[in-house]
Amino acid sequence: MESVKRRDFIRKASVAAVGAAGVVSACASEKTNTATAARSTETFNWKMVTTWPPHFPILGVGAEKFAEWVDVMSEGRLKIQVYGGGELVPPLEGFDAVSQGAAEICHGAAYYWAGKAPATQFFAGMPFGMNAQQQNAWIYSGGGLELWEELYQPFTLVPMPAGNTGVQMGGWYNREINSIADFKGLKMRIPGLGGKVISKAGGSAVLSAGGEIYTNLERGVIDATEWIGPYHDKLMGFHRAAKYYYYPGWHEPGTTLELLINKSAFQSLPESLQQIVRTAAARSNLWMLSEFEAQNHAALKELVNEHGVQLRRFPDDVIAQLKTYTEEVIAEVAASDPMSKKVYESYSAFRANVTSWSKLSEQQYYDTISS
């Protein structure tokens, strides 16, 4: 009976197929006037500034891909010229530049703007906070994006997630970290809340853009730096300036990258282009994370096997102490202004729930299924 039914279905489907093909070709040949009339024909030329060096792999290249997807989808109605950090404005001035309209859009990470509003940091990622999958769930499906938009409203900016690094490495150190005391006096390039934790541990946190880190590390201006993970860190050449490569990246367990857009520029777009920008941003979010995940192993292997990098895990008691400091730091940030408190409450409530679920799902995956 099964096979008879199946043949029947296939026969019917074949008949239907002819019909469907007919419909498609009929549609393709007629150029409906009403439909054409409803379509927007305005063109927009945007400048995108980025916090990355020009054509920076994955991050800068991802921003260029975003611009290309938008260009193709919009049939050239929205052209976005991508500038590396420093080409149009300094790398860490993108927030002001876009807020004030010197550029329409910026690709970077929200924790770079902590000086503008402390709560920005929660949207990039928190030390001992959520990873990429959890962070995305909070942003897209847990109220995070709405809070992010509310936070950027006074700056006339519209934020969107547009990339994720995945769990980062703990960073490059020119000395071993055997106890929490080893952070005393340590000068480390580490932005955002992670930097505040290092300060609590007695180190000093330095903020500098990607292009300046290697030189600072090599010249001893800093003793340590975190960046991203093996693929990117290898490209940055940090293994030539520091010997010890630590994991895990407790300070950035899944940093969300950001598009921020001048609000009036965004609102001047027709709905179709707004949706194209949102959808391309989501694709960037997934694409960048996939690239990092696909590239990291080979890079790490090369760093260890060919460049003699010493891979080290932070000792458990160091991790525990960093976590205690992190709780203090986050409590301070959450208490610093009403918006930080509001964002923190949403973040931490979501995190408690998703972590509870992760214990039966993703954690089981790593410990049981994939072991």
Add this chain to the structure above:
Amino acid sequence: MESVKRRDFIRKASVAAVGAAGVVSACASEKTNTATAARSTETFNWKMVTTWPPHFPILGVGAEKFAEWVDVMSEGRLKIQVYGGGELVPPLEGFDAVSQGAAEICHGAAYYWAGKAPATQFFAGMPFGMNAQQQNAWIYSGGGLELWEELYQPFTLVPMPAGNTGVQMGGWYNREINSIADFKGLKMRIPGLGGKVISKAGGSAVLSAGGEIYTNLERGVIDATEWIGPYHDKLMGFHRAAKYYYYPGWHEPGTTLELLINKSAFQSLPESLQQIVRTAAARSNLWMLSEFEAQNHAALKELVNEHGVQLRRFPDDVIAQLKTYTEEVIAEVAASDPMSKKVYESYSAFRANVTSWSKLSEQQYYDTISS
């Protein structure tokens, strides 16, 4: 010095802002004829069939969102009418329907088409295989998508990832699983390779579409079923038909959902609409996973606290035995035809690398950072 530089920059940026705003408004007011001429005006009306019941939460709703995003982005040039399983063709006939042109596009999961080509199963997900993040990395950045396209080429179909369930639950059982012997004689609804593993363990694997499972479980036609995870399983009402809810979902650690598209229908689209479809599919991929991750905890809590569901973890020795059977099953599939072998080799090489990286990153996250 810092603040002086900053003021300087802000002044310059403000000047630039006026210029930029001027450019935008000039562009917005001119309707370039050449640009308009290059734009496609053809309209396309597609039918999307799905393997889900009509308006099914997250999966069916996600398919509808995909259609809506495409509609808005294309300004109505590509209209996609979404049909629930059974509305246009039976739920598991989407592959044939789209291959033969009765519908242009289908949303489902690739393992439903194992009878067409065994290698389809690798693209949905493998028992003890990769999770969502790893699977995406393989598909987008590790050569997976190219192989998937090659596999579907003889069927004149174009595949795209368009959703992920995350790590699933192990399923609903009307009896406890205390040893591998408890699978003997067990009739379980479980598709794809997981079903073959259950058969090796002495059970019998039944394949049925979503709409039929509850009734089969309730009437004792089957003794157990897997579906997805707490949120969805609660909506399906399985807790009213089976008492024990098992984890982890060893059989589906991150099932990729699929759009398959009639190749000539896809090729008849202008490049802009092809890119719109690809980009909306990527957004769907991320959106569905985020929804599952955001909803699962509350649903699980309700199932346990309000419906008296008995949460159980498969014993370690059961997991170990299922893994052994899985290796046999996968070896058989990989040996069954050249394309399966080719896909398996790509999948397993990628998996070995990404797992090695995961041990320092995501696994550390769950065991150390988020603990």
